[in-house]
Amino acid sequence: MTSLDDHPLRYQLANELHARPFPSLGAPSFAAFLAIARRDEAAPRDRAVDRAHLIALLDRFGAPHPQPGATHWYGELGRYRLKWEQHAEFVTYTIFGEQMSDRPFDRAIFHAFPADWLAQAPGLRVTSALFRIEPAPETAAMKQKIDEWFVPESVAVSRVLDDTAIIASDFRIDTAGHVRMAVFSTDAGPRRLGRVVQRLCEIETYKTMSMLGLARVQELGPRLAAMDQELGALMDEMTGEGSRADATLKALLGVSAEIETILAQSSFRFGATGAYEALVTQRIGVLREERWEGRQTFAEFMMRRFDPAMRTVKATEKRLKEMSDRAIRAGELLRTRVDVERSAQNQKLLASMDRRADLQLRLQRTVEGLSVVAISYYAVNLAAYLAYPAMAALDISKGIGTAVLTPLVVLGVWLTLRRIRREVE
Secondary structure: OOOOOOOOHHHHHHHHHOOOOOOOOOOOOEEEEEEEEEOOOOOOHHHHHHHHHHHHHHHHHOOOOOOOOOOOOEEEEEEEEEEEEOOEEEEEEEEEEOOOOOOOOOHHHHHHOOOOHHHHOEEEEEEEEEEEEEEOOOHHHHHHHHHHHOOOOEEEEEEEOOEEEEEEEEEOOOOOOEEEEEEEEEOOOOHHHHHHHHHHHHHHHHHHHHHHHHHHHHHHHHHHHHHHHHHHHHHHHHOOOOOOOHHHHHHHHHHHHEEEEEHHHHHHHHHHHHHHHHHHHHHHOOOHHHHHHHHHHHHHHHHHHHHHHHHHHHHHHHHOOOOOOOHHHHHHHHHHHHHHHHHHHHHHHHHHHHHHHHHHHHHHHHHHHHHHHHHHHHHHHHHHHHHHHHHHHHHHHHHHHHHHHHHHHHHHHHHHHHHHHHHHO
């Protein structure tokens, strides 16, 4: 069998599908999750800086470094395990441990991340969460724990993965600055528990990143309302009598340019918001939720709290595009109007030029006639002087000789000027 040359990316692409394994977790255990986003959304993420920050943490515990160019790392970190993942807009750290504190969601758990190391983070915390994983107690005891740990108004609880685990969270930030999430294992193995925790981390992160789109919409709200009114006023002015189309067009182009600038600056955030929203929905879907004791599920929580925010973002994006289209159509109409007005002005100018040319032609003909007379006058005198000797010899008087020469000279001058004018034309 003849060997084939492999594509240079064949193994890299195949291994990418298996590069992010789920952690294995027992019950009881805990997890501390941290997501860091760049400070400036417009700036590209420096992956080398993220990797250097990770290595600074690994070096504190003598842990091995990731491979060059790696976007994920999972391994031992002292008495904990660390999972690191790098994404387009953010980087995540998740620490797993088995020494679960008696105090639920003890803020000391997050101290697994050194404080001075956190202070040197290349970005800002976008979200953080504490996970408590324990065997599922009796229903009454579980209800009591859920009511004590979470805000009843917001808490979402559901059975997941064929009733092998029960998850709960209110998605609120507690006094320590973290979101609380509980996982009760009923019949889940270590790998399944790891998948549940990983999915919950992704739901929380993608939910938060999606909400950045809502923040952008709220920031744009007052300016969009003002531009919408200004655009409407300019379009009303287009239909008014006595309006200056060129001035209106200039103002309209200014509004249109600002709309296009906002669209260009917001297109990435709107697109990312849609992608993150889809990921949140997909991650909740794979959990295969079932209702527990009449409580709202994660999907119902998102439908009530998260989906309206996403619809607001989509509506604003649609509004911006519609405003852009309206401005473009209005600009085209105004350009047509300006072109028509300029054509009318050009026609008037051409008519005026025709009249001036006609007057100039008449004046030229008048001047030519006067020129014939003037030249003929001097030519007749010169011809008469030249003909006087001949007229004296023929016994013709000067008056008669001059009268005979005058028509001949005038005709000659006229023919000469006519020939010169034809040559010039």
